[in-house]
Every structure is written in structure tokens, then in C-alpha cells.
Amino acid sequence: MLRIERWATALLVAGTLTACDTAATGPPPVAPVPTAASTPARASAPSRSTPRPKPIAYPQRGAGRWRFAPAGTATAGRGGRLLRYRVAVEQDITGVSPEGLAAAAEATLADPRGWIRGHQWRFRQVGPGQANDFTLYLATPATRDRLCDDVPEGYTSCRNGNKVVLNVARWAKGVPFYRGKLATYRKYLVNHEVGHRLGHGHERCPGPGEPAPVMQQQTLGLHGCTTNAWPYPDGRPYHGPSGQYPDQPPAG
Numbered sequence: 001m002l003r004i005e006r007w008a009t010a011l012l013v014a015g016t017l018t019a020c021d022t023a024a025t026g027p028p029p030v031a032p033v034p035t036a037a038s039t040p041a042r043a044s045a046p047s048r049s050t051p052r053p054k055p056i057a058y059p060q061r062g063a064g065r066w067r068f069a070p071a072g073t074a075t076a077g078r079g080g081r082l083l084r085y086r087v088a089v090e091q092d093i094t095g096v097s098p099e100g101l102a103a104a105a106e107a108t109l110a111d112p113r114g115w116i117r118g119h120q121w122r123f124r125q126v127g128p129g130q131a132n133d134f135t136l137y138l139a140t141p142a143t144r145d146r147l148c149d150d151v152p153e154g155y156t157s158c159r160n161g162n163k164v165v166l167n168v169a170r171w172a173k174g175v176p177f178y179r180g181k182l183a184t185y186r187k188y189l190v191n192h193e194v195g196h197r198l199g200h201g202h203e204r205c206p207g208p209g210e211p212a213p214v215m216q217q218q219t220l221g222l223h224g225c226t227t228n229a230w231p232y233p234d235g236r237p238y239h240g241p242s243g244q245y246p247d248q249p250p251a252g
């Protein structure tokens with residue numbers, strides 16, 4: 001059964017990547033350069049000399065060729081059915097390696113607030129030539145449309161059969177609702193789409209100010225809830241009413 005993500009909003013999330021920006025210590029003192037400048041600072045040219053994360057770049061339409069991560073070494077979870085998954089990044093995407101995506105996915109899936117908490121599921125990342133139960137793809141927007149085989153809007157992510165498809169545009173920029181919490185949004189994205197693979201459908205916000213269930217379409221809107229990336233945020237399963245909102249992805 002095809003499950004469709006339809007997420008709306010505008011792309012506003014520039015410049016919100018978190019980074020361990022540590023300014024280097026300054027250079028040794030040098031002879032002052034005499035200038036006529038007596039004003040305290042130039043009003044223009046804001047300097048951004050601190051290092052930034054390697055930017056993620058991608059075309060709107062990739063070629064649909066993939067780089068796969070090598071097999072991982074650990075199994076997440078202590079009980080339940082084992083799901084083996086591959087990790088693939090579309091070749092046209094730069095700034096995210098398959099190994100990097102695999103590490104992010106593994107950290108999310110192995111988190112005690114994640115799906116393993118119910119002891120129904122375990123996860124192991126396998127290599128490209130190995131038998132698997134699903135593949136986690138990081139895809140360009142147009143390739144996302146092809147893999148998802150749903151309404152081609154290029155904005156959302158999806159799960160289609162054993163294809164768990166993350167849209168690189170969302171991975172790179174997040175959504176405005178998360179207000180710069182890109183790392184948390186990425187965990188939400190993995191948990192939400194993998195949650196579909198586990199058989200979970202959409203849920204709605206249980207009440208104003210409450211955390212959003214992980215199966216709420218948080219990319220579309222929070223509807224009064226607060227952001228939440230986890231199916232077991234405090235160790236217990238957390239749900240909202242079944243269903244979804246009639247939200248639409250942004251036009252264009």
C-alpha cells in the first residue's frame with residue numbers, strides 16, 4: 001500500500017544549520033595599519049569567517065544512480081523482528097556521504113526513544129549486495145517523485161513498499177516549523193518514514209501544546225503541537241488520533 005506524504009510550507013530555513021563553530025584564536029599582533037577609519041565598524045559586509053558544515057548540494061533532478069553505504073556492524077534493538085536495510089545516496093548529491101547518512105540513520109534507529117523501544121523491531125544496516133527488507137534512499141526531488149510514484153510534488157518524503165525515500169531538499173533545509181532544529185527534524189524524518197514501513201499510519205495532534213506524534217505529518221504543519229521526533233519520547237508509546245490534515249505541499 002502506498003503511503004503519501006504531502007507536506008506544505010515555504011522554504012525559509014536558510015542559515016539555520018547548527019555547527020560547532022569555534023573561532024580560531026587570532027593571529028599574532030602585527031603592526032597597526034594606519035587608516036583614517038575612526039568609525040567603529042563598517043556597516044556592511046557582515047563577516048562570516050567561522051567554519052560551516054559542508055553544504056549539501058543537489059540538482060532538482062538527479063540521474064537515479066546510487067552510492068550505497070557498506071554494511072554496518074551493529075544491530076539495534078534487543079528483541080523482535082530483524083529488519084535489514086540498505087542506505088543509498090543519489091550520486092548527484094554532494095555534501096552527504098552514504099556513510100554519513102548511514103550513521104545518522106543508525107543513530108536514530110538505535111536510540112532508546114525510537115522504534116526499538118517496543119521490542120517489536122530490530123534494525124541492521126546491510127551492504128548493497130545483501131538481502132534486505134527495505135532501502136533508505138536520499139533522493140533528489142525529481143527522483144523522489146519517481147520512487148514514491150505518488151503525486152509528484154518534489155517536496156515531501158515517502159515510503160513506497162520497501163523504498164523509504166528521504167527528499168534531500170528536506171534533509172538539507174528542514175521545514176520552517178522546526179525553526180532551525182535541523183538535526184531533530186532529520187530524526188523525525190527517519191522515524192516517520194520508517195514508521196510507515198513498520199505499518200504505522202498517520203496521526204494527528206492530540207491537543208494544543210502537546211508533542212506531535214512522530215506519525216503526524218510534521219513537515220506540513222504542527223497544528224498546535226510541538227515538534228517531536230520520537231515514537232517513545234519518554235519510554236512509553238506516544239500517539240495521537242488516527243488521521244491526517246488536508247495540508248498541501250507548497251506550490252511550485
Ligand SMILES: [Zn+2]
Pocket residue numbers: 003004005192196202217
Ligand atoms: Zn507519512
